Amino acid sequence: MGSWQSSGVFSGLTAGEYEFVVEDGNGCKSKKSNKVTIVDVATLSLTMDTTNAKVKCNGGNTAEIGFTPSGGMGNNVYTLHKGASTNPAMTISATQIGTDKWAFTGLYTGTYYVVVKSNDCVYTSTRVVIDESTSVASS
Numbered sequence: 001m002g003s004w005q006s007s008g009v010f011s012g013l014t015a016g017e018y019e020f021v022v023e024d025g026n027g028c029k030s031k032k033s034n035k036v037t038i039v040d041v042a043t044l045s046l047t048m049d050t051t052n053a054k055v056k057c058n059g060g061n062t063a064e065i066g067f068t069p070s071g072g073m074g075n076n077v078y079t080l081h082k083g084a085s086t087n088p089a090m091t092i093s094a095t096q097i098g099t100d101k102w103a104f105t106g107l108y109t110g111t112y113y114v115v116v117k118s119n120d121c122v123y124t125s126t127r128v129v130i131d132e133s134t135s136v137a138s139s
Helices: none
Strands: 016-018 036-038 045-049 063-070 077-082 102-107 110-118 121-124 128-132
Touching (some): 063 077, 063 110, 063 128, 102 110
Antiparallel strands (some): 016 036, 045 063, 110 128
16 A cells, blocks of 8 residues: 555556545545556657648649547647647648548648647647649640
8 A cells, every 4th residue: 555645636656556545534444446547648649641742733722631640648639730830720620531540631832730639648740841743834
């Protein structure tokens, strides 16, 4: 059994199973609680897919940034940032395009970062640069 404390908040616990006992001001102790299991959370990350990160027609908005999240606590929130990861998020939503794959579509040329938040975990992708396709000249 661990040490007694006056607070009902337990911090700094590592992964494992825990039970607790409450003692009142008269020294009366409760029965052991149900087991509480703390699990390690897998590190939050994104696998980027930049296969379609190119504007097909010059001046258009046909580029796409795909990504697959892993780790974290679930209930992920995805934001897209143009220019720098610290710039305000764009008002565009990610679309689920597969079982575990998401994408931001309808993008113009520029430098982008995808940020995923999962509760108190945050992960920022590497920089994704979207260029225009090579111009085709007619002769």
